Amino acid sequence: MSTTPQVTVGEMLRRNGVSRRAFIKFCTASASAMALPAWMGAAMAEQLRHAPRPSVVYLSFQECTGCFESFTRSFAPTIENLMFDVISLDYDDTLMAASGSAAEAALATAMKDNYGKYVLIVDGSIPTGAGGACCTAGGRSADMTLRAAAEGAAVILAVGTCASFGGIPFANPNPTNAWPVSGIVAGKPIINVSGCPPIPEVITGTLLQYVTTGKLPDLDENLRPKAYFGNTIHDRCYRRPFYDAGKFAKSFDDEGARSGWCLYELGCKGPTTYNACATMKWNDGTSFPIESGHGCLGCSEPDFWDKGSFYAAQSSADWNSAGETSPREVLELAGGTAAAGAVLGVGAAGMGRLRQHHSEKE
Amino acid sequence: MDLLGFARGPALEVSVGIFCAGVVWRIAAFALLKIRREQSRPRQSVLRYVSEGLLATASRSWPHPEFTKRTGAGEALGYSYHMGLFVVILLYGPHIALLGSLVGFTWPGLPSPLITGLAVVTLTLFCGVLFRRLTSPVMRMLSNFDDYFTWFITMLVLVTGLAASAHLGARYETLLAIHILSVDGLLVWFPFGKLMHAFYIMPSRAINGAILARKGAPS
Numbered sequence: 001m002s003t004t005p006q007v008t009v010g011e012m013l014r015r016n017g018v019s020r021r022a023f024i025k026f027c028t029a030s031a032s033a034m035a036l037p038a039w040m041g042a043a044m045a046e047q048l049r050h051a052p053r054p055s056v057v058y059l060s061f062q063e064c065t066g067c068f069e070s071f072t073r074s075f076a077p078t079i080e081n082l083m084f085d086v087i088s089l090d091y092d093d094t095l096m097a098a099s100g101s102a103a104e105a106a107l108a109t110a111m112k113d114n115y116g117k118y119v120l121i122v123d124g125s126i127p128t129g130a131g132g133a134c135c136t137a138g139g140r141s142a143d144m145t146l147r148a149a150a151e152g153a154a155v156i157l158a159v160g161t162c163a164s165f166g167g168i169p170f171a172n173p174n175p176t177n178a179w180p181v182s183g184i185v186a187g188k189p190i191i192n193v194s195g196c197p198p199i200p201e202v203i204t205g206t207l208l209q210y211v212t213t214g215k216l217p218d219l220d221e222n223l224r225p226k227a228y229f230g231n232t233i234h235d236r237c238y239r240r241p242f243y244d245a246g247k248f249a250k251s252f253d254d255e256g257a258r259s260g261w262c263l264y265e266l267g268c269k270g271p272t273t274y275n276a277c278a279t280m281k282w283n284d285g286t287s288f289p290i291e292s293g294h295g296c297l298g299c300s301e302p303d304f305w306d307k308g309s310f311y312a313a314q315s316s317a318d319w320n321s322a323g324e325t326s327p328r329e330v331l332e333l334a335g336g337t338a339a340a341g342a343v344l345g346v347g348a349a350g351m352g353r354l355r356q357h358h359s360e361k362e
Numbered sequence: 363m364d365l366l367g368f369a370r371g372p373a374l375e376v377s378v379g380i381f382c383a384g385v386v387w388r389i390a391a392f393a394l395l396k397i398r399r400e401q402s403r404p405r406q407s408v409l410r411y412v413s414e415g416l417l418a419t420a421s422r423s424w425p426h427p428e429f430t431k432r433t434g435a436g437e438a439l440g441y442s443y444h445m446g447l448f449v450v451i452l453l454y455g456p457h458i459a460l461l462g463s464l465v466g467f468t469w470p471g472l473p474s475p476l477i478t479g480l481a482v483v484t485l486t487l488f489c490g491v492l493f494r495r496l497t498s499p500v501m502r503m504l505s506n507f508d509d510y511f512t513w514f515i516t517m518l519v520l521v522t523g524l525a526a527s528a529h530l531g532a533r534y535e536t537l538l539a540i541h542i543l544s545v546d547g548l549l550v551w552f553p554f555g556k557l558m559h560a561f562y563i564m565p566s567r568a569i570n571g572a573i574l575a576r577k578g579a580p581s
Contacts, residue, residue: 232534246474248455265459265468272366272535307367313459314538318371327466333375334382341383345390353396 010049013085023049030077030208036227044212048086054211055114056121057107058092059149061142062135062169062178063124066197067160068094074200075284082204086211090118093137104138111152119210120153122146122181125162125169129177143184150185155210157191158182159203161299164192164222171305182223189216192223196299199280202228220274222302228280233296234270236278239263257293267311268295275300366535369542377546378464384553389561405578414580418571419564439490446484447516450477450523474527481524488517512556518544 013023027048028041060068072079083089090110091103098106110118124142127134132141140148150156158181161167169178182190193206206225209217217225234240239262242248248265249257257263264271270278273296277288290296295311298304308318317325363371404411425437451457453472462468471477492513495501522544524530526537551557 234534235529244474246455246471246477248459248471250468265455271529271538272533303364307364308371312463313456314366314370314535315456315460315542316370316463317374317460318367319375325463327464330378330464333379337379337383338386341386342390344383344387345392346394348387348391349394352391353394356396 008050008052009086012053013049016085018085026077026081027212030205030212036209040213044208047212047214051211053086053088055090055110055118056087056207057090057110057118057149057153058094058121058123059145060093061122061124061146061163062127062176063160063162065094065123067123067163067195067203068092070195070197070200071159071203072200073283074204076201077204077208079204082208086208087119090114107149111149115152117154118152119155119157119207120149121157121159121207122163123159125166125178125180126184127169127176127178128184129175134176146181146184150181150188153188155189155191155216156181156185157193157203157207157210158223159193160198161194161196161301161304164194164224165302167196168305171303190223191216191219191225194222194224194229194300195275196297196304198300199228199276199282201280202276222274224274224300228276229274229300231274231276232271233273233275233278233290234268236276237270237290238278239290252293263290263293263295265313266295267309267313269298269301269304269307269310269314270296271314273298273301364535365539366542369539369546373543373546377549381549381552385558385561388553388558392562392565400573400576402577404576406575411572411575414575415568415570415572418574419567422567422571436494439487439494443484443487443491446480446487447520450481450484450520453477454527456527478524478527481520481527485517485520485524488513488520508555511551515544515548515551516557519548 010023024042024045027045028038031038031041031044058068074082077086089095091107093103096103096106124135126142126146128143132143135142137145158164162169162178163181166174166178166180166183169176170180180192182192191206191210193203195202202225205228206217209225209227217227220226220229222229234243237243239260242260243262243264247256247261249261249263250265251257252266257266262268268290270290277296278290281288281291297310298307301307309324312318312324317330319325319329406414425433449472452461454477455471455474458468458471495505495509495513519541522537522541525532526534526541529537531537532540548557552560
């Protein structure tokens, strides 16, 4: 991992024997994956050829490494393409061979040499409870490391729902007092690439788009690139026609579910989840969870873990801690309130009779 | 907690509670009212006038032949939008999911396009009902805030439901939350307004029929 990225991307590609034609094809494919117009492919190629490979620092905090695993499974562009041809991945404690003080030195050098220019990728939430002791590396808490790294970053990519919105560590009762990147860092451009994990090509595509254009993509109100998070999964789902036709699977793996009927009644969160799963899919476009027969969990949305049961329809009642409602709870509520109503009614009737009695006497 | 979580969580729970308490309160207060003692001698046996009362629930639910020309259109309008409402409420998939979560069992629904079509027809009939109320001098004179607000809140539920099912105008979660909140509002209003006719209409017809039968007027 180089810490002095002076070589331009074009030079690097020439050294690796990549032809201009192959490079333009790569850029066009990347632009297409990012839903950018076709002319952007040529513009990206031109920009990249003359640009020095930007330094990228990848920090992992309170996370499961699922996001990084996802990152390594990108097909267009692949992580090898990115690392060897487009970016200079100067620090990543999961991938790098160095460890201990050598790794810490690499991080410090990358931050110093590229101050104000490097791309900071953050994966995982940032625990601030117990003085930050829940997540430390090199004697520093995640909070301290993030603040120091964010200071010199040109842009921050919060990868995964934990870094974007706090994710599972942030869920009630949030025992580590975890925060998303946006809860810690202020005054820096942040791009949230949410998902648990995010789609690999969405991570690499967003990174590539920033690196090639030098500009932030259009973001939604949750700071997510609109190119990938502009539509709901439901809007692009292949089961959508069955929703429109009112054909709903009643249980997992019933005849309806196998025939591709809508999983809405089984708790699918596709209608309220903004992501590109239904179009980009996973494993080089092989499938996505709904295609495998399970409803969407809504993992790319804020607070998805606290939004009720994964298996209750979104139109259903959400009254208990499991995010569901049982007929027994309804009976208890109806019985209790009806009893109170009956007392009120008897009282009202008694008052009425009294009034009637008085008026009859008069 | 987001708006949708609030709408289908605490707001729905509170509104169902108010609905149950309010309905039982109104029914109890109505059922325990002192009925003025009839001084006249009954013209029929008890069994006869009770059965006449029950018969009145059916006979009064249909226009009298003598008044068909005058009231038939209004009654047809009323029946049509009530039937539309029942079908839309009870046979739409997401509604069945909600009701199923409350009662513990579900039932087959109708295709969504059919429900959407019915909802549009019902909406049109609803507008017709308001038009009739506003243009008929007698109806206008009889109408008060209760009538208009009851019309408004029922209409709101229909309109927001259509928007949510068609994903029109805003994000689905916002539309669904607004729709559920409008239902919550309707449940809260239900016991205190004219929507209580759902519980009162049949008993009041039966009681009126029985009282009249006691005096010798057949249903």
